[in-house]
Amino acid sequence: MINKNEYIERREKIYNTIDNNSVVILYAGASVKKSADESYPFEVNRNFYYLTGICEENSVFVAYKQHGVATEFLFIPEQNENIEKWVGKRLSVDDAREISGIDNVVTLNQFDSELDLILSRKRTGIEELDTLYLDLEPENLLDGFKTTKDVGQALILNYPWLKLKDIYKTIILKRMVKSSAEIVELKEAINKTNIGLKNILKKIRPGLYEYQLSSLFYYSIQDYDFSELSFPTICASGINATTLHYPNPKSFINDNDLVLFDLGARNNFYCADISRTYPASGKFTEKQKQVYEIVLKCNKEIIKAVRPGVTLKELNNLATEILAKGLMEIGIIHNETEIRNYYFHSVSHHLGLDTHDPSDRDLPLVPGNVITDEPGLYIKELGIGIRIEDDILVTEDGSYNLSNSIIKEVDDIEKALKFR
DSSP, X not given: OOOHHHHHHHHHHHHTXXXXXXXXXXXXXXXOEEETTEEOOOOOOHHHHHHHOOOOTTOEEEEEEETTEEEEEEEEOOOOHHHHHHHOOOOOHHHHHHHHOOSOEEEGGGHHHXXXXXXXXXXXXXXXXXXXXXXXXXXXXXXXXXXXXXXXXXXXXXXTTOEEEEOHHHHHHHHTSOOHHHHHHHHHHHHHHHHHHHHHHHHOOTTSBHHXXXXXXXXXXXXXXXXXXXXXXXXEEGXXXXXXXOOOOOOBOOTTOEEEEEEOBEETTEEOOEEEEEETTSSOOHHHHHHHHHHHHHHHHHHHHOOTTOOHHHHHHXXXXXXXXXXXXXXXXXXXXXXXXXXXXXXXXXXXXXXXXXXXXXXXXXXXXXXXXXXXXXXGGGTEEEEOBXXXXXXXXXXXXXXXXXXXXXXXXXXXXXXX
């Protein structure tokens, strides 16, 4: 778990970037109605969580800065015995204070009055606050339909001296650089993912349905420590693996099918994102092995190329070049321009509290960034789809493969499958 001192340090870094006489408001969010009286499972807004460590629905974080000093408040739902009979125990004020390091923890029923005291200068003194910072990510819905921009505009109507500013990018630029504690969380998420993949290697064979293997992965990480998925598991066999985000794992796995897995467990919201491709029969055919080795070579060369100063665009250009050269050597394409028929995504994205962690993709990499390395080839006419994905930490002088314990060499895979 992330220590409360780290949450305090994260908030201090944000306060150092915002204007004096300003206020920041961040919302945890709310669950979204699914059907009738059922809601989707609540997922906390990750920027809110990044700064507080709190994942209690409907919670709100408020901080105002004057004379270079920030005053913080955390508003959480009050504990209620009747409600807790139905949905379980809520976070207490003391618990929230201990997790977040925020001293002023107040129940949510006081939010409107406290916010009015802050914005109307009754709490903050003579100088009025003139700037309101909100997370204005366009898709950032508070309750299924109302955005933070809607909230901001309503507040400005009531407090017209406020000007609205977006704090979204400020937070994600901090999120892009992982601390040593965050790396520990990611390593554990990857370890859980490896446990699931090892169980798949014990069970995979022709005659199963794809969903049996995707379900096995979920069961494995749940059985390990009740972990959740980073994202819905992709399990695609044969020609299905040529669809990048194959959605319906209902097909029968046939002899000589390759099965592509794109999956991950998460640990305290930190996400692993791993892809592996296995031969259901236990051995790669000659053509499958040829294509697999091209993708594997690309995966390894990208790891070597990752270092501070490199951009994701440069990494993708390198991946495209390697994959194109490999397909030309085995006669599948005749010039480099044809590669986009068989490789049509990017080789990398940032990773962290979200599988596709928000980032500025144009910025050069710096130490502490964690990115994916996921080259792939999708050759529909051969029924071959292969992706190999690792999670890579950018270090001071290069990179480190956080998922290096997950096997990917042809010999290692075939050896593991031999002893099913």
